[in-house]
Amino acid sequence: MAVVRLEALRKVYPNGHVAVADASFETADGELLVLVGPSGCGKTTLLRMIAGLESISSGTLRIDGRVVNALPPKDRDIAMVFQNYALYPHMTVAENLGFGLRLRGHPREAVAQRVREVAQVLELEPLLAARPGAMSGGQQQRVALGRAMVRDPKLFLLDEPLSNLDARLRLSTRVEIARLHRRLGASMIYVTHDQIEAMTLGQRIVVLDRGVIQQIDTPMNLYRRPANRFVAGFLGSPAMNFLPGTLHMDHTGTALHGPHGSLALPALALPQAWHGRTVTLGVRPEDLHPVAAATPASMAAQLEVVEPVGNEVFVNLRMGDTPLVARMPPCDLPAPGSVMHVAPAPAQLHFFDADTGARLSG
Known part of the structure; x- marks a missing residue:
């Protein structure tokens, strides 16, 4: 589990476009925090800055009190789950789950034990010998989550992990992620453009528009007392x-x-x-x-x-x-x-x- 603190974090591209403007907030230890906003609002850029996949133009990023602005992704003790599952099609579920640990030189038996533990949590045990091509989208997403879990990272970063699923699978997998978060007590930062997904998953929500944080609060406080017209119109279906x-x-x-x-x-x-x-x-x-x-x-x-x-x-x-x-x-x-x-x-x-x-x- 980890505490993430952003202090006036800013991302400006060479053409002058400000993707993220002075973002400041702090996550609680073990919190599931959701970044939400329309396409192009800067939420994925902000997540990638936390992951170390995008450079920081100015400001300070701390993970558990340590400044990590210049730290490479592999040294931040984070795990990222992407929109596309990025599973290796020629590997079994067990091999996909354990690949990261094997790459880091962990002993074979330790890898196998950790894979079994994670497969049990995610109910993937019957699928350990299967390959991704033989599985549903929801099952593949669970494997992608499991591959992140095996490392037992301080922080999970999830970038629109449900956007490739159909409506029924989105609902069931969303419930699985919420259940998994409660079971693990893990710190998670979750990006989505879907306001219903944000409202149902987030313990707190960060609403962004055009790179600027509009409001940070619990789902019901955002709904009942939106800070401005943008937040009022964005959260709620049908809209205000x-x-x-x-x-x-x-x-x-x-x-x-x-x-x-x-x-x-x-x-x-x-x-x-x-x-x-x-x-x-x-x-x-x-x-x-x-x-x-x-x-x-x-x-x-x-x-x-x-x-x-x-x-x-x-x-x-x-x-x-x-x-x-x-x-x-x-x-x-x-x-x-x-x-x-x-x-x-x-x-x-x-x-x-x-x-x-x-x-x-x-």
């Missing part, structure tokens, strides 16, 4: 709804005036200084509820598409140029093209500065 407008406050209460018209925001104690402020109102799909008739606190929107997904329904609406999504239990809905009245739950609203996107706190 956004309504632009200007806040208006008078003796009758608070309302949001925007392209959609006027939306009353009842029972909200917002700072008086927000009067006249241009904001973006955020509403999670589960906090947008149908109402029987129009009220000052509701919006009229055209129903476009209904997506039934079993235990719930995603209702896609449009209010002028603004798309909306509501998450509802299965119920009878009007036909596409009909007008629905929906109202946001007042206690679950999010406010963001229209210019900076930063979260506004009352």
Whole structure:
């Protein structure tokens, strides 16, 4: 197990592109930390800097208190699992698992013992004599994880290890990784672009955009109190709804005036200084509820598409140029093209500065 500390870590390429800008955070010993963000946000570059596969332009990287900026990968006591499994097709599972130890000169019996231990943990014992070509994607991924485990490293680095699997295998292998982490108590840094994967696996999540860390927190804190509009829109499926407008406050209460018209925001104690402020109102799909008739606190929107997904329904609406999504239990809905009245739950609203996107706190 290891503690990793990044102090203003930066990566600038010769063409001037800043891939990672002053990244600073510290992992806890035995923590599973997830780096998440859209393609090109710098998450894989950051992971490769920790691994020693990418040079550091500036800043300090410490593993267990030791500065490792100039240390080669082989001396960092880390193991990396890549998106492609990189298994040797001509070797059996047992030979793939033990290859790294044999390369380091470990005795044959010690290698065999360690391979048996890891195969038992990963339930690979029946496959030890098989070759990768005869195995499923999920089994191959377990072998790739096992090859990292046999070395008993301080730190596991996983770069989108599930992206080549189909939806069913992604789910089952994700559960296996979470179970494995709990069993080993190992320190892991896990990279993914999939926000559901990040939310379900990470004890804490680092959200990146264009090389800059946007927020670091637990999955539920990120979901409930996103630091800015980017985090709010990136985490959550379906994504958060956004309504632009200007806040208006008078003796009758608070309302949001925007392209959609006027939306009353009842029972909200917002700072008086927000009067006249241009904001973006955020509403999670589960906090947008149908109402029987129009009220000052509701919006009229055209129903476009209904997506039934079993235990719930995603209702896609449009209010002028603004798309909306509501998450509802299965119920009878009007036909596409009909007008629905929906109202946001007042206690679950999010406010963001229209210019900076930063979260506004009352």
